[in-house]
Amino acid sequence: EDQVTQSPEALRLQEGESSSLNCSYTVSGLRGLFWYRQDPGKGPEFLFTLYSAGEEKEKERLKATLTKKESFLHITAPKPEDSATYLCAVQIGRSSNTGKLIFGQGTTLQVKP
Amino acid sequence: KAGVTQTPRYLIKTRGQQVTLSCSPISGHRSVSWYQQTPGQGLQFLFEYFSETQRNKGNFPGRFSGRQFSNSRSEMNVSTLELGDSALYLCASSPDGVANEQFFGPGTRLTVL
Numbered sequence: 001e002d003q004v005t006q007s008p009e010a011l012r013l014q015e016g017e018s019s020s021l022n023c024s025y026t027v028s029g030l031r032g033l034f035w036y037r038q039d040p041g042k043g044p045e046f047l048f049t050l051y052s053a054g055e056e057k058e059k060e061r062l063k064a065t066l067t068k069k070e071s072f073l074h075i076t077a078p079k080p081e082d083s084a085t086y087l088c089a090v091q092i093g094r095s096s097n098t099g100k101l102i103f104g105q106g107t108t109l110q111v112k113p
Numbered sequence: 114k115a116g117v118t119q120t121p122r123y124l125i126k127t128r129g130q131q132v133t134l135s136c137s138p139i140s141g142h143r144s145v146s147w148y149q150q151t152p153g154q155g156l157q158f159l160f161e162y163f164s165e166t167q168r169n170k171g172n173f174p175g176r177f178s179g180r181q182f183s184n185s186r187s188e189m190n191v192s193t194l195e196l197g198d199s200a201l202y203l204c205a206s207s208p209d210g211v212a213n214e215q216f217f218g219p220g221t222r223l224t225v226l
Binding site for chain 1: 117144146148155156157158161163168169171203205207209213214215216217218219220222
């Protein structure tokens with residue numbers, strides 16, 4: 001069964017304290033892995049897409065990496081405005097066209113000043 | 114470029130009623146996907162439409178249905194509402210849905226009493 005697991009469920013950091021969020025997946029035929037940020041009461045906001053193992057992408061204090069079994073979202077020197085729930089999602093299916101995303105449960109990050 | 118819009122933003126219904134939610138994708142995007150988000154189950158895929166055709170469907174009962182119009186706008190309908198249908202319903206659009214990032218709307222918060 002295709003599955004996406006994120007850890008930890010919740011993470012509290014002090015401002016400036018770097019850390020990483022994990023997204024592990026067991027799927028058949030990964031087409032792409034996506035990271036989103038979601039603020040309370042809002043829709044997910046797109047952050048990154050990763051397509052193949054070894055790929056890395058950066059945006060401000062965030063860096064996403066991908067291996068064959070997991071992805072990491074590294075947060076360097078976080079600020080309180082980085083507080084949000086971070087969602088990982090995978091799109092599968094090498095031979096079929098589909099827009100279906102399978103989401104993990106998310107990691108809720110709180111950054112204290 | 115305008116983002117994904119969803120209407121209404123909030124809705125309160127009673128058990129047994131039916132409801133229709135609307136989604137307008139980003140201009141030029143032909144794929145529209147619908148997701149249900151609850152605290153317990155997280156984000157779950159409902160269905161995807163591309164060029165007015167349902168291309169993929171999640172594991173939801175037949176009470177959940179949708180359609181897409183020629184201008185790519187989409188609607189989803191839930192008939193015979195149950196208490197457990199209370200959730201945030203999110204719509205996401207992408208150019209063609211395959212290995213493209215999906216952009217989410219703000220969601221419709223449905224409460225069933």
